[in-house]
Amino acid sequence: MTAREGERALVSQIEGHLLLAATREEGRRAAARLADRIGWLTDAQRADLESHFEAEYVELARSSWHRTTNRAEQLRREYETRYRSLRQRLLACFLLACALLTATALLTLPA
Template sequence: MSTGDERVLVQEVEGHLLLTAAREQGRTAAARVADRLGWLTETQRDDLEHHFESEYLALARTSWRRTADRAEELRHLYEDRYRTLRQRMVAWGVLGAALLAATGLLGSPPAERGAPCAGAPDVSGFQVSQGSQVSQGIQV
């Protein structure tokens, strides 16, 4: 027996037990009402109990159906809300990762002094003297 078959069987047993309990509650309530009406004949009493039980079961079924419908409606609402929140969290996660990557690239320390930058000309031999003239190791 598969898991799906087991689930269906359990649901059928639960439904049967629920229906049996509701039927018993209906009979008990019908007997209480019929006891208050002491002037009924036995046939009238049985007829009243039968109708009362039928109405009780109809009301119970209507109530169960409304509850099941509402549960289904709430399930859809919660699934939609969860989906929206999950999408929002993924978007914030991607944005956070992008920001971390960007700060990692932009926030890297500058090159050490004296170390040439990529593509910069080598100016290590030049000095600036007091007269602001640039020469190559010669004072002017």
């Protein structure tokens, strides 16, 4: 692994930690809003509800990230396949045009 690849891996890892921390914080805030609506909870019940809600929120976010990643990989493969196909067709057209120009030049030259 080169130094550049190591830096990229480190940056990706840091971004992942920051994203997870932000998601946990969003989950905590959403859990607190939900618990505020349920005024009859005891402190222990409130803490339990918030804990479970946050865990579920993070799991849903993680599931969404995995689906997004899988879809992005699928699209990348489809686009790469399409790009290779188009590039091959363009090369074939270019070679055909070159062959036609060469044949035309050879036929029109005085003998």
